[in-house]
Amino acid sequence: MSASDAHVALLPSAGMGHLTPFLRLAALLAHNNVRVTLITTHPTVSLAESQLLSRFRSSLPQVNLLDFHLLPLDPATVNSSDPFWLRFEAIRRSSHLLSPLILSLQPPLSAFVLDMTLISPVIPVTRALSLPSFIFFTSSVRMLSFFSYLPTSSFAGDDDDLLCIPGIPPIPRSSIPPLLLVPDSLFAKIFFQDSAHLSKLDGVLINSFKGLEPETIEAINGVENLRKLLPPFFDIGPFTPCEFEKVDTGNSVDSPLKWLDEQPEDSVVYVSFGSRTALKRDQIREIGEGLVRSGCRFLWVVKDKPVDREEEEEVEELVGHGLIAKLKKKGLVAKTWVDQREILSHRSVGGFVSHCGWNSVIEAAWYGVRILAWPQHGDQRINAEVVERSGLGLWEKKWGWGQEVKGEEIGDRIRDMMNDESLKKSAAQLRDAAREAVGDGGTSKVAFQRLMGEWQKKMSATAV
Known part of the structure; x- marks a missing residue:
């Protein structure tokens, strides 16, 4: 069984900061003979997203694009006016509609890769379908360690106070996103709900590499207090920019x-x-x-x-x-x-x-x-x-x-x-x-090969 047998669906969220790395991941998988389905919502929030998807479609016709039609969202029911966060919430509230889309795909999916903002509503869907699920965390490994550790801490204090995470340099309170300290904000709600479900995932993919974040990557791989909060971790970056991103x-x-x-x-x-x-x-x-x-x-x-x-x-x-x-x-x-x-x-x-x-x-x-x-x-x-x-x-x-x-x-x-x-x-x-990491024998190349091996094992187990 090889990577060409795998069929993986990707579900990004709104904004170029989320869409661009997902499309680079899709291209990386497709170039490694993985069958890819990209689930997209329409219309996009920004024109830049729409234009990028159009160029992606033309450049990689082998990737299956599947439209995900969302339920309407009344902004009055959400404590946010940010159009991108409103789209995050609309996707979350429509997540139960993913089941028929997933079941319609042929061949059946081997794995489902979702955005870091969609964990808690999508996990019940993939679990009900016995579908291995992974998140693509579209930020740094340092942010991932914070995301995984904060809900287990009792951190609160002045700006000079530090959040001490085992194995990595402390994070000052002044670096914490301000909306996270507003309990009823949409940002805080999603952050805390999703981080609590990290352990239910089959893996975390991240666009980083050891040369950029050596201490944090070593801590996640080796410090028990962090490792037990996270499923298997795959530092498969840096994703190289792709031709479809070129603007004429x-x-x-x-x-x-x-x-x-x-x-x-x-x-x-x-x-x-x-x-x-x-x-x-x-x-x-x-x-x-x-x-x-x-x-x-x-x-x-x-x-x-x-x-x-x-x-x-x-x-x-x-x-x-x-x-x-x-x-x-x-x-x-x-x-x-x-x-x-x-x-x-x-x-x-x-x-x-x-x-x-x-x-x-x-x-x-x-x-x-x-x-x-x-x-x-x-x-x-x-x-x-x-x-x-x-x-x-x-x-x-x-x-x-x-x-x-x-x-x-x-x-x-x-x-x-x-x-x-x-x-x-x-x-x-x-x-x-960065170039050494993605070259033969590099840490990111090895992590990517390990990910392919994980998908193949899960496919073999499902087939049995």
């Missing part, structure tokens, strides 16, 4: 890639806060002032709405006409979705001002681009701890959740990042470690 910019003179081609090597700072982070107008303008003060060349992606379909104003209106004139002397300001893979891999890009969404951290590590960490919400301060400890970047911890940072500070920290030769060297070493 045509021959536009405003193409970021054309502009990057004209810049000196290792001279450009890329500034992006991801697909969901909308900054306030005043903070956007402080960033602009900081970029001017830094004296560095830059490519800056500006965003002021959480959902791209709602973006209406031109970049000049957001940044200010006077500031735009100053910015154009040294950089390029964009307000459209860009192919981050192509930007970070470009020879002229030497630094990345990032919110530390996990996909961005992994991509920076893969290409050896140093980071100035500026977390905005969710898991991002915990991810920033990984960035700092690994030597991938700098983190100004006093820039707190939602706190406005002045342009002078921003400019100083950007110069610090770009002038730090030791940081440049350690980022390059992480790039080499």
Whole structure:
């Protein structure tokens, strides 16, 4: 029995931060002769998700795409206004509708891989069907250890207090996502409900590698208090960016890639806060002032709405006409979705001002681009701890959740990042470690082969 006998279904959740790694996982499985069914919900929350799925469909026609029609959700019944979290909840409330979809698939499924936000409602479905279930945890291993351990702790206290998890460096209370400390928030509800069901899973897949998170991966594999909270653990990253992610910019003179081609090597700072982070107008303008003060060349992606379909104003209106004139002397300001893979891999890009969404951290590590960490919400301060400890970047911890940072500070920290030769060297070493991990005999390659072996064993047991 080989990997080609396996049929695996993947169920991502909303947002590019969840969809992109799921599609990369689907491509990795398909290229290893696994039959893949991708279960998707329509319409997507963002236009970027819709366009990515379209390119994925064209690039990998062998992957079966199965539509999952959700029940309507009354937002008044949920303590959240975030459109992405509302979609998470809609999928959770519709999870009982998965059974007929799963039973309709031929050949029958060997395993079901679900998003980390869907554990507690989907596990009863897969258990009733005797279907092995795995989660794909779309964040860092450090965040996974926190996710698994917090419900068993009695942690509460001041910002200086620490959550001590066996085997790994403590996590300060100031790094905990603020919504997790609001008991009736949708974020807290999902987090605590799902973490309590981790032990019922057959495995956890994660897009990370030992070179980036050595202490935490060793702790999860070796510390009994953590190991007993988790099912088998497969650190199969970094997932390499795929061709279907490429955005066609045509021959536009405003193409970021054309502009990057004209810049000196290792001279450009890329500034992006991801697909969901909308900054306030005043903070956007402080960033602009900081970029001017830094004296560095830059490519800056500006965003002021959480959902791209709602973006209406031109970049000049957001940044200010006077500031735009100053910015154009040294950089390029964009307000459209860009192919981050192509930007970070470009020879002229030497630094990345990032919110530390996990996909961005992994991509920076893969290409050896140093980071100035500026977390905005969710898991991002915990991810920033990984960035700092690994030597991938700098983190100004006093820039707190939602706190406005002045342009002078921003400019100083950007110069610090770009002038730090030791940081440049350690980022390059992480790039080499990332490639070694997925090469023959590498830790991630071995973990992936172990995962294939687990699926084959479960298929053999089911067949008997």
